Amino acid sequence: MTALVSVESLSAVATRDRTPILRDVSLTLERGEVRGLVGESGAGKSTLGKALLGILPATIRVTGGWLRFEGRDLLSLPAKELRRLRGQEITLIPQDPQTALNPARTISAQLGDVLRMKLGLSGSAQHARALELLEEVQIRDPARVLASYPHQLSGGMRQRVLIASAFAPGPKLVVADEPTTALDVTVQREILRLIRRMQERHGTAAIFITHDLGVVAKICDSVTLLYAGKVVEAGPAVDLFANPREPYTRALLAAGPRYDQPGHGMEPVPDAVLEPLRADYLASLLHG
Amino acid sequence: MVEVALTRAARPPAERRRLVAEPRVAMAGGFLLAVALIAVFAPWIAPKNPLEQDLMSASLPPAGFADAAPGFWLGTDDLGRDVLSRLVFGARIALTVSLISATLAGFVGSALGLAAGFYKGIVDKVVSRLVEIWMAFPPVLLSVLLVAVMGSGVVSVIAAIAVIDWTRFCRVVRTETQAQAARDFAMAAQAIGFSRAHILWREILPNVAPVIVALLSLEMGVAVVVEAILSFVGLSVSSDTPTWGGMIAEGRQVLHESWWVLVFPLAALFATVLAFNLLGAGLKRVLDPVMRR
Amino acid sequence: MQRLALSAVTLLGVGIVVFVLLRVAPGDPVSMMISPSATPADVAALRAHYGLDRPLATQFGLWLFAALRLDFGDSISLRRHVLELLGERFPATLELAFAAFAFGALGGGLVAVAGTLARGSALEAALDFVNGLFLAVPDFVWAMTLVLLIGVAFPILPLSGRIDPAFASDFVTPFYLIESAVRWNGAALRDLLAHMAMPALALGLPLAAVIARTLKEALSEAMVQDYILLARLKGKSELRLVLQEALRNALGPTLSLTGVQLTFMIGGTVIVERIFAYPGVGALAIDAVVNRDLPLIQGVALAFGALFILINLTVDLATARLDPRQAHG
Numbered sequence: 001m002t003a004l005v006s007v008e009s010l011s012a013v014a015t016r017d018r019t020p021i022l023r024d025v026s027l028t029l030e031r032g033e034v035r036g037l038v039g040e041s042g043a044g045k046s047t048l049g050k051a052l053l054g055i056l057p058a059t060i061r062v063t064g065g066w067l068r069f070e071g072r073d074l075l076s077l078p079a080k081e082l083r084r085l086r087g088q089e090i091t092l093i094p095q096d097p098q099t100a101l102n103p104a105r106t107i108s109a110q111l112g113d114v115l116r117m118k119l120g121l122s123g124s125a126q127h128a129r130a131l132e133l134l135e136e137v138q139i140r141d142p143a144r145v146l147a148s149y150p151h152q153l154s155g156g157m158r159q160r161v162l163i164a165s166a167f168a169p170g171p172k173l174v175v176a177d178e179p180t181t182a183l184d185v186t187v188q189r190e191i192l193r194l195i196r197r198m199q200e201r202h203g204t205a206a207i208f209i210t211h212d213l214g215v216v217a218k219i220c221d222s223v224t225l226l227y228a229g230k231v232v233e234a235g236p237a238v239d240l241f242a243n244p245r246e247p248y249t250r251a252l253l254a255a256g257p258r259y260d261q262p263g264h265g266m267e268p269v270p271d272a273v274l275e276p277l278r279a280d281y282l283a284s285l286l287h288g
Numbered sequence: 289m290v291e292v293a294l295t296r297a298a299r300p301p302a303e304r305r306r307l308v309a310e311p312r313v314a315m316a317g318g319f320l321l322a323v324a325l326i327a328v329f330a331p332w333i334a335p336k337n338p339l340e341q342d343l344m345s346a347s348l349p350p351a352g353f354a355d356a357a358p359g360f361w362l363g364t365d366d367l368g369r370d371v372l373s374r375l376v377f378g379a380r381i382a383l384t385v386s387l388i389s390a391t392l393a394g395f396v397g398s399a400l401g402l403a404a405g406f407y408k409g410i411v412d413k414v415v416s417r418l419v420e421i422w423m424a425f426p427p428v429l430l431s432v433l434l435v436a437v438m439g440s441g442v443v444s445v446i447a448a449i450a451v452i453d454w455t456r457f458c459r460v461v462r463t464e465t466q467a468q469a470a471r472d473f474a475m476a477a478q479a480i481g482f483s484r485a486h487i488l489w490r491e492i493l494p495n496v497a498p499v500i501v502a503l504l505s506l507e508m509g510v511a512v513v514v515e516a517i518l519s520f521v522g523l524s525v526s527s528d529t530p531t532w533g534g535m536i537a538e539g540r541q542v543l544h545e546s547w548w549v550l551v552f553p554l555a556a557l558f559a560t561v562l563a564f565n566l567l568g569a570g571l572k573r574v575l576d577p578v579m580r581r
Numbered sequence: 582m583q584r585l586a587l588s589a590v591t592l593l594g595v596g597i598v599v600f601v602l603l604r605v606a607p608g609d610p611v612s613m614m615i616s617p618s619a620t621p622a623d624v625a626a627l628r629a630h631y632g633l634d635r636p637l638a639t640q641f642g643l644w645l646f647a648a649l650r651l652d653f654g655d656s657i658s659l660r661r662h663v664l665e666l667l668g669e670r671f672p673a674t675l676e677l678a679f680a681a682f683a684f685g686a687l688g689g690g691l692v693a694v695a696g697t698l699a700r701g702s703a704l705e706a707a708l709d710f711v712n713g714l715f716l717a718v719p720d721f722v723w724a725m726t727l728v729l730l731i732g733v734a735f736p737i738l739p740l741s742g743r744i745d746p747a748f749a750s751d752f753v754t755p756f757y758l759i760e761s762a763v764r765w766n767g768a769a770l771r772d773l774l775a776h777m778a779m780p781a782l783a784l785g786l787p788l789a790a791v792i793a794r795t796l797k798e799a800l801s802e803a804m805v806q807d808y809i810l811l812a813r814l815k816g817k818s819e820l821r822l823v824l825q826e827a828l829r830n831a832l833g834p835t836l837s838l839t840g841v842q843l844t845f846m847i848g849g850t851v852i853v854e855r856i857f858a859y860p861g862v863g864a865l866a867i868d869a870v871v872n873r874d875l876p877l878i879q880g881v882a883l884a885f886g887a888l889f890i891l892i893n894l895t896v897d898l899a900t901a902r903l904d905p906r907q908a909h910g
Contacts, residue, residue: 053814055810055813055814083816083818084816086813086814086815086816087814087815087816088816091814092811092814094807094810094811096807099806099807099808100807100808100810100811101808101811102808102812102826102829102830103808103830103905104829104830104903104905105826105829113812113815113817114815117815117816117817118815118816149905151905162811417590417591420591421591421594421595421598423841423844423889424591424592424594424595424844424885424886424889424890425595425598425848425882425885425886425889426847426848426849426850426851426863426866426885426889427845427848428848428849428851428852428866429848429851429866429867429870429881429882429885432851432866432867432870432871433599433870433878433882436870436871436873509717510719513719513721513722516721517721517852520721520852521852521855521867521871523871536725540725540728540856543728543729543732543733544732544733547729547733550725550728550729551729554722554725554726554729557722558718558722558726561717561718561719561722562714562717562718564717565713565716565717566713566717569713
């Protein structure tokens with residue numbers, strides 16, 4: 001059975017100056033699998049996420065490789081097909097709940113968009129389903145929230161709404177782009193657990209874009225670690241944490257704080273480890 | 289920090305080149321310069337005496353049409369006066385009035401705007417209320433009123449335009465001053481201990497200046513039109529002096545027989561207003577990003 | 582509430598200014614009305630009749646009290662009650678202003694949306710350029726250009742008046758446009774609109790240009806926000822994005838600038854109505870000044886002042902309601 005998502009040797013550069021952004025990246029995702037896409041800022045994980053969603057900006061150009069969803073190449077899909085796919089089969093949980101919701105429209109209207117466009121619901125059926133969805137993401141007073149405007153809700157509530165919105169059309173893949181970064185620490189854990197629960201319940205596959213290994217440890221089945229656009233290491237999460245193969249991976253694990261290991265050291269990744277990776281990047285930059 | 293506070297808008301010579309290189313400034317500026325030269329040298333450029341009536345040559349069409357007479361390039365009006373000559377002399381009034389009134393309005397409006405935006409408090413309240421009341425008048429009506437009160441003549445027209453449109457400067461300058469005053473360098477200057485007046489004069493004003501300059505050009509465009517309207521209704525300078533507005537009014541009367549009497553002054557007005565606007569927009573484009581470093 | 586009080590103060594200010602200006606003016610209204618054979622006694626009697634021989638403050642006080650009772654006196658030059666004159670003509674100007682506004686809003690809105698959809702393309706640049714040109718041209722110039730075009734080149738529309746005299750007697754109220762629409766008087770409606778077309782166009786074009794620019798800027802700013810991206814990911818088309826998502830956020834900032842432009846437009850009726858001989862309040866204005874018709878001038882100035890203040894109030898209220906943060910705090 002073909003994997004849900006199959007990225008093969010994907011390469012991309014900045015259109016203007018041809019700086020490599022993704023270099024020969026490959027990964028697969030099975031149905032219902034949760035894969036963490038980890039890396040520092042600028043590692044290329046957001047770009048990969050955007051490519052999956054089909055929203056690569058004009059400033060980035062794919063120079064090689066494949067990006068397949070259910071066997072079809074997303075990069076060569078006609079715009080109309082892509083639009084149908086988006087918001088239905090592949091959805092997004094965005095990073096900043098503050099800016100991701102339209103301040104001038106009620107939650108009911110915005111959630112209703114998805115229900116109307118993708119599920120064909122309207123009127124009372126739409127309202128009922130919206131209430132159900134909000135209850136599913138553990139919003140206690142769904143009717144009030146539906147009638148509210150985004151600025152009347154807390155950050156955590158807004159993110160829940162966005163999560164509900166992402167799972168509403170029954171997608172096969174949810175891309176979560178650093179969904180807890182903009183939230184209070186106290187709320188982060190709940191949101192993560194919620195996402196995992198929703199994913200399990202609906203059998204949806206997920207790609208978790210994050211720079212935080214701790215997040216990965218909590219809820220991901222598998223991990224792909226990126227540095228400067230290249231895959232450093234990938235594999236089942238358990239294996240990666242227990243037996244990291246690459247020096248960079250080891251250094252990262254040693255460096256960062258972790259949810260399940262409070263008090264863990266905070267040493268930066270040593271230069272010796274970074275050197276070969278940087279050299280590799282420089283090489284592709286020069287010969288790109 | 290001292291460097292920050294003392295960083296005023298300096299104008300290196302390279303920017304002057306950029307000023308002229310901006311296409312809008314070049315084109316519009318060039319056109320207006322030409323008009324200005326025509327106005328200045330009107331007595332030498334105009335082929336005929338603009339006031340001379342020649343009833344034998346009345347209502348002649350412009351050159352190129354049947355019945356056109358040589359020497360009357362743009363035709364004549366129903367009193368036999370040469371349209372081209374009147375047009376050329378009309379430019380004098382148009383430019384003189386617009387230049388002086390715009391400068392006056394700019395001066396008063398900017399001064400009040402700077403004060404309101406910088407000193408805030410009661411000064412701001414008073415000025416804002418004043419502007420609001422002032423703007424509750426239809427500008428045309430007010431100008432007509434003022435000229436009627438002060439009697440016709442160039443001075444009244446200039447005064448009337450200035451008195452009406454200073455609010456345009458005031459509002460924009462006030463907003464701009466507020467923005468500049470809130471910027472770091474102004475606050476730094478205050479922290480160092482420069483007097484408020486010093487800050488206003490040396491720090492804020494140079495950065496607000498580009499806005500004022502661009503607005504001046506716009507204002508001159510407005511002033512030209514207001515003058516035209518006033519002379520259209522016969523309230524501007526004496527009816528002997530040729531004005532574009534006056535020609536437009538006359539042209540309207542004879543529209544069906546001699547359309548050229550209306551077309552040329554209207555076109556001149558159209559072009560001049562466009563040029564002023566283009567110049568203003570171009571100036572803004574050039575001066576703005578430079579100042580907002 | 583506070584706004585209303587401030588507005589009242591503003592209106593009073595307007596009244597005072599006009600009053601003082603006129604009294605200070607050289608040129609006596611009475612001297613314009615009398616025949617050359619009048620004796621000084623006649624002149625004095627006439628002046629007393631109009632109260633022009635009393636001190637300034639008294640005159641103003643008298644006028645103010647009368648004004649509060651809505652008694653604006655009689656027009657000296659037209660010899661009719663000022664209130665009556667205003668009552669006849671104000672609706673005409675209102676309808677014209679409404680038509681001009683409708684044209685300006687629709688035209689400007691269309692251009693703004695088109696420009697936003699064409700972001701980054703040559704079409705957008707072209708639209709911006711043309712818009713810039715239109716922004717520069719004032720209503721007076723448009724009016725004369727239209728007179729030129731329609732008068733000489735394409736004489737398809739009437740150039741003066743409000744309505745063909747044949748229809749004039751059909752109406753009960755001074756609101757011809759509304760009445761003919763409500764009573765479905767097609768012929769009269771067409772005639773009205775035909776007469777209104779040129780002046781409305783002259784007034785509306787500058788407004789359209791301002792709306793087009795301001796709305797497009799606001800829309801473009803909204804379109805780069807995150808929520809637009811998310812909505813795009815839901816599968817919405819560009820047009821839907823602009824209309825359903827961005828527009829609501831763009832209307833607020835556009836409104837205040839539109840309001841200011843609206844007041845300029847209303848002021849423009851003074852000259853545009855005159856050019857097209859459209860029987861509104863504006864058409865009265867200039868002649869009233871030239872004739873030193875004090876009561877009429879005051880009435881007209883107050884009428885305009887009140888209208889301006891009304892527009893400002895409406896814009897303020899609308900802006901507050903449009904911003905959900907303010908409306909549903």
